[in-house]
Amino acid sequence: MSTDLRIRSANTGISRREFLSRAGGGFGAAALAVILLEDEACGKPVVEGLHHPARARRVVQLFMAGGASHVDLFDYKPELERHHGEPSDFGEPVEAFQNGLGPWLKSPFPFHRYGQCGKWLSEPVAALGSVVDEIAFIHNMVGKTGVHSSATYLQTTGFVTPGFPGAGCWVSYALGSMNENLPAFVVLPDHRGYASNGPKNWDAAFLPARHQGTALFPNREEPIEDLLPPGGSFVTPESDAAGRELLRWWNERHRRDRQADSRLEARIRSYELAARMQLAAPEALDISREPDYIRRMYGVDRLGATFPDEINPEEEAAYFGLKCLVARRLLERGVRFVQVWSGNDNGFPRRNWDSHEDIQRDHGPLAWGMARGAAALILDLKQRGLLDDTLVIWTTEFGRMPSSQGSKGRDHNPYCFTTWLCGGGVRGGISYGPSDQWGFKPLDRDHPTEVHDIHATMLHLLGIDHTRLTVRHGGIDRRLTDVHGRVLHEILS
């Protein structure tokens, strides 16, 4: 199977651009002129005023599905080089997810120092060296389970079971949108498919449904579901525009003796907002007007290229870079929270970070592609002055063991892994909370960092007290941070 990287092209019938330009003269333009009232229907913020001054206004989260290895990317362990091949000894009984308690395994990648801070980074993520002084690494993350599904839920929603809102949903719920023509919370899934739990990772659960993440597929023909009528239907741009006019007239007529019911008015307006989204979303996704140097920077200058069947760095860079570039465009247009995924489900052949078999084979290309896109995103945000109030979070569901599985792979390590943050209020160039000599557990086991602390810190930077953002559900005042969470003041600037 060869993959064809297409951005968007016309399929059957009329092209999107043509459709919009023809419709734009009619209803679309009229919709843009409509002045909207803030109310429940279009995302009025629930937190009236923030709890305290915000350092960040928006968030972009990069999620590595499958479990990215800290000891092969960001958490350099010379001890593993020294003891490579010796039987692993953790000094305590260890429960591995599979059977990955083989000899100590050094990283297949060489490490070098980067930036003013002199941070050790492995070769595949060397691209991040250019921005490493912006980044605060947290090396003592601990999870609660070594099972992908529950661990992914934990990192995305703060709970190990389904039925809780994603972090982006909470942010949307608390702060609303900065651009009502676009959703407040946008998700860019891996183009190959969903990771564990699929869309449940960005589900609104018990929050109002509008706070659910909206999945965009920049490389699909239809990047947002139902944005435009499908080609080949009976709908023409003219019938569409006139139809909306008639619908509005008809709905207004229906509303005449039902004035007190604000839902009917909100329904009418939802069509106007939809029309504006039809213009705003393709515009936000249209990277064709980005200058060449920007496209090169993100590695998306080879549009239409075909790639080999085996996993390879160029392909990873192109797809991840495209999502990063789209993320930047969404953020600068007022989207509050963008979640970018790298890696799909845990099937075969591996197209995610779950390198039980071979770290070099899978982590190599994935990390190379990720680092290139992520570095470009950070640099680009910085040069636009957006990094000051944009929080970048790099996450995975757990790390990987310092011991080997087979001869070249690593098993899950929920006892220790790395997360990093940068931008909006974060002190760059630091490494917080060291892991032990192997990267097996936090050095200070009594004071690990948990996802609740990351979430608390994120909300804090957004001007929200995580203990005060609650919604009652099932008899409990639910929080993103459950009953946990500590703001990591140590990493704040």
Add this chain to the structure above:
Amino acid sequence: MAFTMGKKRLLCWIATTWLIAVSGVAAEEQATSQRGSELFRSTIAPLFEQRCIECHNDRRRAGGLSLQTRQALLAGGTSGQVVAPGEPDASYLIDMVSPLGGEPARMPKKGPALREEELEALRQWIAAGAFWPDGTRLGPDETEWWSLRPLRSPAVPAIADADREWVRTPIDAFVAAELRRRGLEPSPPADRRTLIRRLYFDLLGLPPPPEEVEAFLADPDPLAYERLVERLLASPHYGERWARHWLDVVHYADTHGYDKDKPRPYAWPYRDYVIRAWNEDKPYGRFIQEQIAGDVLYPDSPDGIVALGMLAAGPWDFISHVEVPEEKIDGRLARSLDRDDMVRTVMETFASTTIGCARCHDHKFDPFSQQDYYALQAVFAAIDRANRPFDPDPQVARKRRQLEQRVSELQGQIDNVLASGNPESASRLENIDNRIAEIVTGIVANLRPEYGYHSVIESTPDRTKWVQVDLGEVCEISSIVLAGCYDSYNQIGAGFGFPRGWRVEAALDADFTQQVVLIADVREEELPNPGIAPLRLEVSSVRARFVRVTATALAHRRNDYIFALAELMVLDANGRNIALGKPVAALDSLELPVRWAKKNLTDGIYPGSDASQEMQEKLVELWREKLAVWQERFSREQRQRLAQLRDELVKVRQQLSQLPAQQWVYAAATDFQPEANFKPTRGVPRVICLLERGNILSPRQEVQPAVPEVLRFVPCELPDDAQGNEGARRAMLARWLSHPAHPLTWRSIANRIWQYHFGQPLVGTPNDFGRQGARPTHPELLDWLAAELRDHGGSIKHLHRLICTSAVYRQASGDRAEATAVDKENRWLWRQNRRRLEAEVLRDAMLAVAGCLDLRMYGPGYQDFVIQKPEHSPHYEYHLFDPEDYPAYRRAVYRFIVRSQPQPFMTVWDCADPSMLVDKRGETITPLQALALWNGRLPLVAARRFAERLRNFPGDVRQRLQWAFQLALARQPSADEEKEFLEFARKFGWENVCRILLNGNEFLYVD
């Protein structure tokens, strides 16, 4: 007086006082005690109750301290003793409530410090011995909460003169009284056109057909409305509509959820059960009992098993159950969370109780302890979620049960006979064995590496395992030969893995349901392990395609049990092995080629397959000799008896195999096909411990099954043998929940029924009747409805009738400024609510109006996605599905519901999320909804079909438009609508007209 004292206790206290008095204790002491008693009543008890007990009660125990009982007071808190009777200065309590060193008093945390006279009273009371009457418990009575009070039918309020016209039913009297109290007037009844549309959507979830509307409008009968209600309640589509509400609450779906999210192909029989139950108006108590313990309470009813789908309806973590062993932390955690889901599902659904909050700590607001919570986990300690078989026909179910019972009786009798045999021939056997061993040594000198088939290893011998060959076509069989393996593992050698009990069957189909012939059914006692001597079973001309060998008692290996076989030969009349090279299937197989593989079973290679004719014959001869000696262990009578029992066993088994095939349902189960680490408990409950802070790594004391303590006034019986009897545990819970005296059950369901009729419940939090939940707006009405339901045989339809025929329900939904000013939310029901069609109803209504809704009921769900990569993590790709190729435009209640990948159209219209227990759906209005309805592929297909339907309508364009309006809105278009729509139709065609009709607010909203 806020504190209570049981009568008995009081008497006892008086008696004690009297005894002390007559035994001549000093009058002074008596006076002190008198003083203490007075102080307690007048000051201390009120003080504790008003200032302390909110935090220091038996449940919350702030600082480890409770002040509810004398015992708790004396036990102290985490800092030790708080009161030293007789010594106020040594009492920590006094320090805590007194200002100290310029600092204000540390307690009470809330409100002003204690007054000086209160402090003094406290000191005196401690000095007088901290007197506390026996059995006195301070603080509120936990059952003094509206939802825990006994359920009695309240008197129907008197009707004010002004309301006499309006009031039709007792319901109206309750609502009218409340309206009067708030200075509100009810609304007049809606017109018939509105009412029929309302009733159709409410009771059936479908739009009324135009001819029904016209007939209803023209019906001169003053009871036409009541007759309509009856007719709709009798419609089978009623069950489909109302089952969907129930499925929201129990979070039903057709996949597991979590990682991989594999399909549950047999979830749907439970969905069908719910539809049937509502259509049959199954008594609600019975409905509860079947869903929790139907298999125990109604063993011969198919519903008794299918209903258990409720306990299994929620998400299930495949990886953590199948791939992770139960011994690992992740495995234990997953199983604990699985039971948590069952406890929460049952208690929120039936009792509107959020007891799940007590998993990590005692419930902070309601009177449920962690102990209570884990006692409920213990009820479900033996069950898992799995496919289990059932007989849809109750007669077959009964027959099967009888036959199975007979099988086990016969088995027992055979065992008895076998045990009575007296093996005095031991030395002869030993002699033969030695001669056999000599030959075997010669044969295995050239042992080929392809040993044979080997099952997965088990820890107990009682697992049934099978392996079978597919002959490719139906063949005439004249004999079957089994050859045992040789493996020196654990010095076993010849006959390695040969089962201690086994049977051989032939059949026409791979599942062994058609023309199953039992060829042999053998136990070791009758036939010893043949070692590597090929065992030939003569068959008198059987026709079959599949031959199966089933191990009924596994062979011992080291500390574990297996089933292994070197070769399975099937010989035709010419003695030709027709099984050679034919495909082999097995329940499970330890595939470790070259030695062990399924295909080795028919590869023609077995110990001795290359040996000389002479050697083979000698071996068989010796084996026959051994068999004869072996069988001589029994007398002729014993052998006759055995043969007789065997014959009957064969017959009974034959009868069993001839019963109609069983169906499957995904349900709570204790016995099922194991899959890797996911193994059945076989009814042996797991040990349930209280988990400190809910942490699987901090188990505390073991907890026995029980119902929550505060609710034990509802009769509840757990037989003494419940320790090992898991069914009795669930039966106890089922009976308790469905008991007429249960204060929560009947209120809970009455509130839900009301909610679905009005779009708003009487208690705003249908799954939470606790202190964090909402209070009922009409508590008396709720109690009246609940009692009415309970006392009318648990008939839900009775409740529907009462509600639908009430004046409250029939009210117009129009706005009235003077009423809005008082009650914008319509809490007091001065009008009916305008309701939006739910996701399923919207979809069904579109298809119904378009004339393409397929109303066939029941069966497996329709799938509106394409599955990619089903082998690992199935991708459910909705965008690849072509709505033009609908397999069937069936009602949305039959949708195959994927947990991890929600259906986009239904989700955007706020359908229930099957990861949560949904008591009330959200109702959002978003641009994405507008896009989904305006541009979505299904709505556009519906619009096109709708237009086709209109084109086939005889008549001119005006009549066509009129019919379109009637179909979609149950009314005629007005003159201005006619003008606009016809003009639009002329320009853009009818498809575009239909698109607008399906997007209109009038279509989307009832009223």
